[in-house]
Amino acid sequence: MRFIETFFNTKVMADYMPDLIHAMGVTLGLAVATIITGILCGAALACLRVAGLKLVNFCIIVFADIMRALPPLVLILILFFGMPSLGLNISGWMVVYIVLSLVLTAFSEEIFWGGLTAIPAGQWEAGRATGLSKAQTLFYIAFPQAARRGIPPLVNRVLATTKLTALGSVIGVKEILSVSSSAQSFSGSATPLTMAAIAYLIIFIPAVIASHKIERRYHFAT
């Protein structure tokens, strides 16, 4: 009974449910925006790298290495506390969105690029020999195969990055974790945290199931 009282207090649940549902929306919105931006930008950078421009490629590599090496929280704090002193006021939501998008861009660029380098030269030659331009060969032949190869690591990275939306709690973004931990301190009950865990599961379990589907759908024998 004590256990239920602590973690599943119905009164507390009812009190904080509306706030939490709103917070789920924030987390979900942040996650979706991050995924779309990160994957699109990562794909664009990987394709840009195919052009073989030395300086551009050097910059991409440096960017990807830095973004993958730094803890995202450090970037979030730098941006959140540093930007206002430069006269740029950006919201906490925006800071988390930008940082997580950059991180996902870096990782997905590396995943797509790894996939592109694994495409046999014969695929390029077959495309070029049939009169397709380099860009067309990239777009219709090389990239789709690279993307399929990249799906398993990409899915893992997407899940890992979107879970980092919880870092928003550090700078007051009203996402699931921050809403429920402040509810916890107001109510003195651990129940809001239980609710947070359930909320995360409600969002991420379907995401994990969807990811299995995507992996199966795009699996093809080479």
Added chain:
Amino acid sequence: MTQPRTMLEISGLEKSFGDIEVLKSIDLKVQEGELVFVIGPSGSGKSTMLRCCNRLEEPTSGAIFIEGERITDIPRRDLDRMRLKVGMVFQGFHLYPHMSVLKNVMLAQIKALKRAKPEAEARALEMLDQVGLKHKADAMPAELSGGQQQRVAIARALALDPGVMLFDEPTSALDPELVGSVLKVMKDLRDKGMTMLVVSHEMQFAREAADRVIFMDGGYVVEQGTPEEIFGNPKSDRLKTFLSRVSHEDAGAEAD
């Protein structure tokens, strides 16, 4: 009588990779409807010569003409248009594994030749029919045998209506029992009047189907002639050595 048209002409072609001279001076003409066979030891530059003909390799010097057009002068950005006139079939097939057979044959028709989709599909099905694989149109490449994949690759090249077809060891990667189906397609093509330049070790096929055989060694065309001349009455020592070595290999392979 009209003179047969020269579809492919190679003149004084040289190609070096760094310091290594691979092609030292190649002269070769292929007339319309001819099937010209190229033989020669490994490393003699056969693939390199073929790949210069659609500029997958850049020649170091010399000239190549396709249907009278000097393709060695075309600026790089205009190469795609030229490549439509030259079909190429590779040893390793190189079908696109993420697309169905039909899509493989349609892609360049739509994106490079700018054909409308229904027309490209009709043409693709016609070509697949010609190589005996219309019923596999919806299959994925991985579901096909090597011989079937190679025939799809041939259909993919043919669908663009090339004037010349280049084959680089089209049967070398195939199990022996699958070689025949690909050779049959090539023979049908010849009967339809396609101009073909074929690098291959299928000597028996050369005897049956080739109009002319070119023997390359060390970056030169050492000898050329009809199959009877080349196989029946080789003149140079290098060709004699090569032929005796090949026939030994064949005998060895049959003994296995």
